[in-house]
Amino acid sequence: MEPVSFQSQLQEARVQAADGEYRSSLVYYDGVLEQLSRYTRSLNDPYSAGKWQEAKKKLLAEAELVRDLQREIQIIAGGVSSNARAMGQNAHSFSDLSSQADHRVSQHDDGYRQPIIISHRSESSDPDVWRPPTRDGPIRIQARAVGAGPVRTRSSVEERQLPSWAQRPAPASAAAHNNHAHGGAARAPSAPRAVRPAANGAAGQGNARVGGGAAAGYEKPWRKGMVNEGQPGGGKPGGGGSGPGGQAKKKDYAGPDADLAAQLERDMMDGNPNIRWTDIAGLVEAKRVLEEAAVLPLIMPEYFTGIRKPFKGVLLYGPPGTGKTMLAKAVATETACTFFSVTSATLGSKYRGESERLVRCLFDLARLHAPSIIFIDEVDSLCGQRGQSGEHEASRRVKTELLVQVDGCHNSATPVEGSDEPPKRVMVLAATNFPWDIDEAMRRRLEKRIYIPLPGAGECLELLKLNLKTVVLSEAVDLDLISKQLEGYSGDDITNICRDAAMNGMRRITQGKTPAELKRLRELGQDMSKEPVTLEDLQLAMKRINPSVSPLDIKKHEEWRKEFGSE
Numbered sequence: 286m287e288p289v290s291f292q293s294q295l296q297e298a299r300v301q302a303a304d305g306e307y308r309s310s311l312v313y314y315d316g317v318l319e320q321l322s323r324y325t326r327s328l329n330d331p332y333s334a335g336k337w338q339e340a341k342k343k344l345l346a347e348a349e350l351v352r353d354l355q356r357e358i359q360i361i362a363g364g365v366s367s368n369a370r371a372m373g374q375n376a377h378s379f380s381d382l383s384s385q386a387d388h389r390v391s392q393h394d395d396g397y398r399q400p401i402i403i404s405h406r407s408e409s410s411d412p413d414v415w416r417p418p419t420r421d422g423p424i425r426i427q428a429r430a431v432g433a434g435p436v437r438t439r440s441s442v443e444e445r446q447l448p449s450w451a452q453r454p455a456p457a458s459a460a461a462h463n464n465h466a467h468g469g470a471a472r473a474p475s476a477p478r479a480v481r482p483a484a485n486g487a488a489g490q491g492n493a494r495v496g497g498g499a500a501a502g503y504e505k506p507w508r509k510g511m512v513n514e515g516q517p518g519g520g521k522p523g524g525g526g527s528g529p530g531g532q533a534k535k536k537d538y539a540g541p542d543a544d545l546a547a548q549l550e551r552d553m554m555d556g557n558p559n560i561r562w563t564d565i566a567g568l569v570e571a572k573r574v575l576e577e578a579a580v581l582p583l584i585m586p587e588y589f590t591g592i593r594k595p596f597k598g599v600l601l602y603g604p605p606g607t608g609k610t611m612l613a614k615a616v617a618t619e620t621a622c623t624f625f626s627v628t629s630a631t632l633g634s635k636y637r638g639e640s641e642r643l644v645r646c647l648f649d650l651a652r653l654h655a656p657s658i659i660f661i662d663e664v665d666s667l668c669g670q671r672g673q674s675g676e677h678e679a680s681r682r683v684k685t686e687l688l689v690q691v692d693g694c695h696n697s698a699t700p701v702e703g704s705d706e707p708p709k710r711v712m713v714l715a716a717t718n719f720p721w722d723i724d725e726a727m728r729r730r731l732e733k734r735i736y737i738p739l740p741g742a743g744e745c746l747e748l749l750k751l752n753l754k755t756v757v758l759s760e761a762v763d764l765d766l767i768s769k770q771l772e773g774y775s776g777d778d779i780t781n782i783c784r785d786a787a788m789n790g791m792r793r794i795t796q797g798k799t800p801a802e803l804k805r806l807r808e809l810g811q812d813m814s815k816e817p818v819t820l821e822d823l824q825l826a827m828k829r830i831n832p833s834v835s836p837l838d839i840k841k842h843e844e845w846r847k848e849f850g851s852e
């Protein structure tokens with residue numbers, strides 16, 4: 286690795302810091318420092334190594350300065366936020382206060398505006414001074430789409446603390462933006478609290494699944510009453526579903542991108558994915574780890590504080606078709622969370638040119654509908670290795686935004702001291718078939734990394750039973766025997782085999798018949814669905830469908846698991 290390869294990242298870190306984008310800046314600094322450490326370790330010449338160590342120390346100090354500024358802003362924001370809450374009782378209407386409001390607008394270079402209105406009734410209102418929180422001054426912060434107002438410039442205190450390269454007038458209010466865009470505490474809940482159908486167990490289009498089945502046996506006592514039970518008449522949160530009391534309330538997005546948010550709600554949000562643990566065959570160990578890493582922190586948040594703080598993110602990796610998406614959906618169902626599903630395809634094609642803004646809007650929405658799960662499928666294609674030649678500037682920015690948002694939602698999930706407001710729990714679950722392609726910075730944030738392997742013999746049997754539970758099997762079919770011949774097949778392959786075998790009965794009956802003859806058969810009451818699935822049907826399907834995963838692929842996964850797995 287050449288030192289020049291991280292020079293551009295360092296430059297970006299400094300530019301971001303100079304613009305007041307401290308969080309983004311720190312992501313770059315962390316990346317540079319990690320690369321620098323590796324580079325220094327690879328040097329055999331002690332003189333060169335020493336020189337690079339010196340450079341690293343200087344950079345560490347630089348990054349620490351930025352971190353201090355970020356911390357300071359968080360503290361100020363936390364104080365402002367609790368003041369805002371304290372003032373909730375004497376809530377003044379927007380129009381009452383607007384005459385005394387500072388309109389501070391944060392603006393990204395992509396035009397994403399986040400106006401933050403800070404209203405105060407006493408003291409002078411110098412827009413250039415970042416007001417410290419006061420216990421008694423009525424302060425109200427509300428994220429609303431309003432026109433641009435005076436821009437906040439960096440305070441002299443911040444200015445003095447910056448290194449020389451960063452001392453230049455900052456553009457729009459970066460600090461205020463940071464607190465908005467990255468889930469900072471300064472963002473008082475402006476949207477009305479709505480009844481979440483899912484959280485109240487009333488969402489769903491009716492849970493028509495046949496319960497139990499082969500995969501049953503993973504029911505936890507504490508789960509009862511938590512799960513979306515799929516009562517009819519429900520709907521998606523935000524889509525006007527009804528709660529237990531029959532109330533239909535919609536959560537209002539109050540950010541700057543209402544149209545985008547509405548589109549995202551439509552395309553990516555699922556109030557009730559309606560997949561239960563019992564719908565997933567086997568994967569007992571993965572379910573256990575997920576329960577500990579993702580389900581329990583949402584159920585008993587008070588326990589998961591301090592050293593037991595929940596993981597920033599969870600990665601499910603393994604060969605294709607092994608049930609990673611199903612597991613993510615099951616976590617959302619079991620915890621009654623709103624489920625957001627993102628892939629690089631949705632980001633890349635539908636919203637071309639808007640991806641960075643979309644990521645921000647998505648996380649805002651997830652906080653609005655908290656508790657939520659953001660599922661990033663094919664995370665490798667969104668967060669591939671950075672700094673690779675040919676990497677597009679736009680995708681680099683999306684990656685950085687994702688990293689910033691993952692950090693941000695982890696912070697906003699931590700209860701604010703002295704606050705009685707529940708934290709906005711947003712959990713990031715990601716999945717990939719190519720874990721080795723994931724950018725290091727993202728890998729570090731996906732602290733729990735769970736391997737989802739191909740099914741073993743016992744799991745193949747469960748999958749067969751699960752898939753064939755609605756068809757008639759001929760007496761000669763020995764599923765136990767068949768499951769032993771399914772080594773190397775993925776869960777998806779086995780589902781395909783069962784589907785193919787289940788169609789064979791119909792093929793037998795319809796073979797060689799004209800449409801008129803088939804119509805006649807129907808009129809005579811021939812029910813093809815009663816035609817039993819035979820041993821031959823299953824064997825024929827196995828001959829037709831080959832395993833979709835190569836042994837080489839499995840080997841690569843196992844090697845990566847040894848090096849980076851964390852279960």
Ligand SMILES: Nc1ncnc2c1ncn2[C@@H]1O[C@H](COP(=O)(O)OP(=O)(O)OP(=O)(O)O)[C@@H](O)[C@H]1O
Nearest residue numbers: 564565566605606607608609610611718776777780
């Ligand atoms: N353990 C399982 N239990 C039940 N069905 C399974 C299981 N594993 C896979 N399947 C079947 O395979 C299909 C695909 O599963 P899923 O989409 O969760 O896999 P995936 O690992 O996310 O795949 P990809 O990596 O290709 O996105 C499911 O719809 C289901 O029919």
